[in-house]
Amino acid sequence: MLAAQLGPLAASLFSLMAIASLLLAFVMLGSRWLTDYLIAFAVQSWLIACLSAAVGYYGHYPELYLIALLTALFRGMLLPYLILNIIKRQDVDREVHERLSPSACMVIGALLVLFAFVVSGHLGQSLGLTGTVAVLALTVMLSMKLIGFLMLVVRSEALSQILGLLVLENGIFLGSQILVPGMPLLIELVILFDLLVVVACFGVLIRYLLAHARTSSAHDLRRLVG
């Protein structure tokens, strides 16, 4: 287990990047502008790419350099570019129907992080990993997962929902880089590719939403009930 045998420098570097990614998730929660979400997501992806490279360097996993490069390319550039295109095509640039104000979201987000911390502390304890980066990685992974779900619940703009899903994925990806750096390359590549396809499909679907349902907000999608 890599996370348990890191030097202090590497451990603090990993922690810094993991915590910075978590903070960026809060930036998304605290804003109502779609471009803010997008920038936060892109920066988060770059951070994760750096994290992959750092794990590769300190843990001697040369294949992680490739993953880092592809993460930066796909998640850091291509996905934001695709999403930016979607934003340009629709006339909405901010969240219109707020179910919860950004500040309330941040408070709930903080509570979710607390919950994630308790869960991962418990898990770490049962594995004898207390105080290592592994616990932090678990906390960040679960927190980003929960924050992603929170965004899916409280945001109704189609694009915010896509970004919520991407935050979910980023959380898993970040956690898996630290917890299971040896995960077979093929799987990681396919998941990266899969993400690209997901975003492309969402792009087409948003176009359909705009053309046939004349809305880009899930707030107006309430015909099918019961």
Add this chain to the structure above:
Amino acid sequence: MVGDLLAVILLAPLAAVLGCLLLHRPRFVEWLNLAAALAVFVAVLRLLPWALSGPYLFWHGYLIVDPLGAWVLLSVSSVYLLASIYAIGYMRSTGEDQRLYRFYALFAGFALTTLAGPLMNNIGVYWIAIELTTLVSTFLVCFELGRESVEAAWKYMVIVSAGISLALLGIVFYYWGGSLVLGDTYDLTWSALRQVAPRINPTIGLMAFLLVLIGFGTKVGLAPMHTWLPDAHSEGPAPVSAMLSGALLNTAMIGIARFIQVSDAAHLGSLPRAVVVTIGAFSLFVAALFITRQTGIKRLMAYSSVEHMGIMALGFGFGGPLGIAGALYHMLAHSLSKSLMFFGAGNAMHAFHSKHISDIRNALSRMPKSGLLWLAGAIAITGAPPFGLFPSELTILRAGVMGPHSWAALVMLILLIVIFVGFLNHFRAMYFGPSESVTLAATDALTTKPLGLWCLLPMWMALVPLLLLGLWWPQAFSRYFTVIAAQLASTGTSP
């Protein structure tokens, strides 16, 4: 031999996708898809006896042919064949000839991903196959491009993608737990996970199991994660609904069955099975509530899918040779009967120009032939004899009564009766209820071209085997189920 058959199963739909994309002629793409479906069905039939003699690995261990997977392939390929026949008649009546090649390309692609799912040996790749089924089928759900269908597609994609990301998290947890034992890099195949399971830290094992259960449970449509299902199943074209319900849900269900096996091997106590059983019973409960008060005809069928997935979850959750046999028999019988029901619903919507139960009255006079078949299907799907779902539900009940979760068997029995009454009450209204002359007069004015043999034949093809399955439980099936149950019950020590 197995390898050749496997190649046919995967390459025939792929060829159909490519053919549809290259040649746009509507009559040609129909036949191409039908030919692919037929080839797949024949190949699966021939694969079944081979699969019995143990798991075969292909492609560096990424593909696996085992009895459980082959059984799911049987139900998937049956539905694919039936739906492909029905689609020819149904899609011609929608007058979408211009875009027909896209429909069939997506349809064959959907079949390809659904067929690939049960064959995946690496759990990560299995997850991706399931995710791909969502992506492809989304565009089939919104093929008609109405406001409702786009809404349904959106909800489908968002909810299922979010849910299935939980399964990915669970898989990462499994991998992490295994890597503490096996070292950093290894292939997370089903058998590797089963073997390492007893040595995985139980906290991680439990958490991972609950995550994959919720994740794949979303895709299966188990309550309370079922909310996408009624929308997606009711808004797609009828052949797509049949594929979603009869084929797709099964491929996600065997993931759950295999993870139950893993958590058995890990000796996590009774909690994992108790959770599966509770979710199954809750699905039945939710389905019973919505079936009795349903107003939409295809939504009625969709909630019936939630019900039957709940029954299957109960079967796998009860476990034992009896529970597994019941669940697998139920899988095949449900696939056949749900196809029949969606075809009937499609015909009724065509005849009455409405998808509301209240607009459909005197169904027999408007559609005498398919009306009778549909009524027989309604009796079959509620689990009444002499159709195939009766013996399977009875077997699952027996398994439940004998096991530690006998309360769930009781709940299941009561809810099945409620659903039986509620479901058939809608059919009573549609067939023999008093007709509200105003709406009928309005629809009478519309000239309806009757749907041809294409829409009738697959209904017969579903009903006849369903009747046979109800009258006679084949010995060969029992042998098959015994092998599957033995493989699912084998713990980490034996390969």
